[in-house]
Amino acid sequence: MLKYVLKRLLIFIPTLIAISLLTFVISINAPGDPVETMLNQSVGGDGMSGEKLANEKSYINKRHELGFDLPLFYFAFTNSTFPDTLHRIPKKLHRDNLQRLAYEYGVWENVSTYYNSLRAFENTVYEVQITDQTSKDLRKIKEAITVLYISHATEKTDATIENIEYDLFRNKRIADYTSTKYYDFINAYNQMKLEKNTINRYIPKFVWYGFDNQYHKWIAGFVKGDFGISYQDKRPVSSKVFDALKWSMILSILSIIIAYLVAIPLGVRSAVDKGKWSEKLITTGLFLLYSLPNFWIATILIRYLGDGNGIGWFPTFGLGNLPPEAPFMDRFLETAYHFVLPLFCLTYASFAFISRQMRGGMLNVLEMDYIRTARAKGLKKQVVIWKHAFRNSLIPIITLFASIFPLAISGSFIIEVIFSIPGMGQLSLKAIFARDYPVVFTVLMFTAILTLVGNLVADVLYAYVDPRISFSSKK
Numbered sequence: 001m002l003k004y005v006l007k008r009l010l011i012f013i014p015t016l017i018a019i020s021l022l023t024f025v026i027s028i029n030a031p032g033d034p035v036e037t038m039l040n041q042s043v044g045g046d047g048m049s050g051e052k053l054a055n056e057k058s059y060i061n062k063r064h065e066l067g068f069d070l071p072l073f074y075f076a077f078t079n080s081t082f083p084d085t086l087h088r089i090p091k092k093l094h095r096d097n098l099q100r101l102a103y104e105y106g107v108w109e110n111v112s113t114y115y116n117s118l119r120a121f122e123n124t125v126y127e128v129q130i131t132d133q134t135s136k137d138l139r140k141i142k143e144a145i146t147v148l149y150i151s152h153a154t155e156k157t158d159a160t161i162e163n164i165e166y167d168l169f170r171n172k173r174i175a176d177y178t179s180t181k182y183y184d185f186i187n188a189y190n191q192m193k194l195e196k197n198t199i200n201r202y203i204p205k206f207v208w209y210g211f212d213n214q215y216h217k218w219i220a221g222f223v224k225g226d227f228g229i230s231y232q233d234k235r236p237v238s239s240k241v242f243d244a245l246k247w248s249m250i251l252s253i254l255s256i257i258i259a260y261l262v263a264i265p266l267g268v269r270s271a272v273d274k275g276k277w278s279e280k281l282i283t284t285g286l287f288l289l290y291s292l293p294n295f296w297i298a299t300i301l302i303r304y305l306g307d308g309n310g311i312g313w314f315p316t317f318g319l320g321n322l323p324p325e326a327p328f329m330d331r332f333l334e335t336a337y338h339f340v341l342p343l344f345c346l347t348y349a350s351f352a353f354i355s356r357q358m359r360g361g362m363l364n365v366l367e368m369d370y371i372r373t374a375r376a377k378g379l380k381k382q383v384v385i386w387k388h389a390f391r392n393s394l395i396p397i398i399t400l401f402a403s404i405f406p407l408a409i410s411g412s413f414i415i416e417v418i419f420s421i422p423g424m425g426q427l428s429l430k431a432i433f434a435r436d437y438p439v440v441f442t443v444l445m446f447t448a449i450l451t452l453v454g455n456l457v458a459d460v461l462y463a464y465v466d467p468r469i470s471f472s473s474k475k
Contacts, residue, residue: 008456019448020222023441024215028072032435033092035063037231052126060090066229067217071209074216080200083108084207089115093150100152106197110188117188118148121181128177137171154193161189222445228438232431237438240427241446247319248416248423254343256404259350264397266351267358271366272385282355290352298345298418305341314341318420342419346412350404357400361393398461403454 039062063069071087081102089095098115102108122145128138144164151157168182169175221228227237266282273279306316320334365371366389374384416425424443431439 005456005460008459012452015452016449020219020445021215023444023448024218027437027441028214030435030437034231034435034437035059035066035068035090037435038062038066038229038234056090063090067214070217071213072215073213074209074211076205076207076209078205078207080203080205081106081108082205082207083111085112091149097150097152101192103201104152104154105192105195106200107192107195110192110195114185114188114192117181117185118145121145121178121185124178124181125174128174131173134171134173137167137174140167141174157189161186222442227442230431230436230439232434232436232439237442240439241424241442244422244424244427247421248412248425251339251343251346251412251415251421251423254339255347255350256401258343258347259354260397263351263354264358267355268362268385268390270355271359271362274363286352286355289348292349294345294349295414295418297348298341298415301341301345302418314338316341316419319422338419342415342421345418346415354397354400357396358393361396362389365389365393395462398458401454401458401461 036059039058060069069088069090076082076084083099083102085108086095086099086102089098094115098111101111101114105111122142125138125141125145128134130138141164144160144167147160148157151160164182167174168178218228225238227241229235230237230240263286266286270279270282301314302316305311305313315338319338320331324331371384371389374388379388412423413425413429415421416423417429420426428440428443430436431443
């Protein structure tokens with residue numbers, strides 16, 4: 001068994017690497033710009049040059065702080081049009097467009113020169129003083145430049161440049177200030193088109209970036225317990241996750257324990273009393289509960305048993321208001337009192353499913369020869385059921401445990417939101433709505449890890465409850 005456990009632990013490594021790669025790919029392709037989210041600003045606008053440069057500088061500094069100016073991975077295997085320094089470009093939309101331009105024209109150096117000359121021209125445009133005579137044309141030129149940053153189609157780019165030239169040279173004040181940088185930009189654009197080389201699309205290229213890349217920084221931090229910074233409130237993700245984790249774990253573990261303690265005996269009883277009125281009563285009652293949505297039951301309980309408009313037996317909001325310096329027993333009782341309704345709503349639906357699994361396992365075992373032998377020997381009914389049949393019927397229950405084990409940290413979205421419990425479910429839901437991806441993907445990684453651990457624990461329990469199951473190789 002020990003050898004098997006060690007082998008499974010070694011298999012965990014490539015499995016988790018694959019999961020982390022998938023998570024990382026999803027994270028870098030997620031919508032939105034995390035840097036703008038954290039800065040709560042958009043670089044650019046119609047302001048003056050100083051304001052624009054200040055915004056860009058703060059954007060670049062924050063991007064560097066988050067490590068987004070590093071290459072994505074250790075290496076890249078692509079074609080010779082691939083821009084190996086593309087990660088240095090701050091804006092995502094600009095990077096996407098430049099990659100398409102590099103593929104279209106085939107020479108990244110020319111594309112880079114074109115982009116830098118466009119930025120230089122834009123900066124001079126922002127330096128022009130806004131007056132009644134220049135404001136209208138400047139606004140149109142700035143809008144056209146924004147189009148150039150995201151346009152890769154030659155026809156659209158040519159038409160946009162014609163509009164810029166028209167608005168630029170009909171206003172002498174703007175032309176005198178920006179014409180030099182404009183001609184530099186036009187020359188770079190024409191050179192990019194004249195030296196077009198599509199052959200590079202078919203020439204393979206390998207780029208090695210080393211260990212200083214975004215994925216390595218992310219996975220190394222995750223292993224060390226550094227899960228990044230929340231885009232929403234700039235708190236460390238580890239702090240937010242661990243604050244919420246304890247409440248979800250308490251709620252989920254209590255729910256699992258109660259569900260198993262109630263459902264397993266009911267499942268055994270329904271299997272032993274197969275066909276009797278007691279079995280039919282248990283099955284009907286449990287499936288009646290199973291058919292009721294937990295959000296509906298939660299609403300009913302809040303309405304009639306809660307401290308709102310109901311009879312006020314149970315609190316329905318949060319975990320209590322006692323300060324941390326209050327006596328432990330007082331805080332424990334206050335929290336336990338607040339847990340009554342959410343714990344019931346989280347648990348009752350699992351009674352039917354677990355009991356049916358237990359019932360099916362018991363029925364299979366009760367038909368076996370060794371059970372008939374035990375009965376023929378005159379053993380008491382309780383001894384036959386609980387000593388001989390029960391242990392060997394736990395295989396479906398163990399399998400079920402492996403699937404619900406990760407729920408201990410993922411929490412319940414619905415119950416935690418309805419009862420305002422600051423657990424992982426509520427944290428994850430808020431993070432999804434706010435596009436707070438470091439929190440979302442940290443929860444995803446933890447859930448994947450617990451799924452692997454749950455399967456390993458289930459395998460160990462298989463061998464414990466049924467000695468016939470062995471994971472060691474036999475010659």
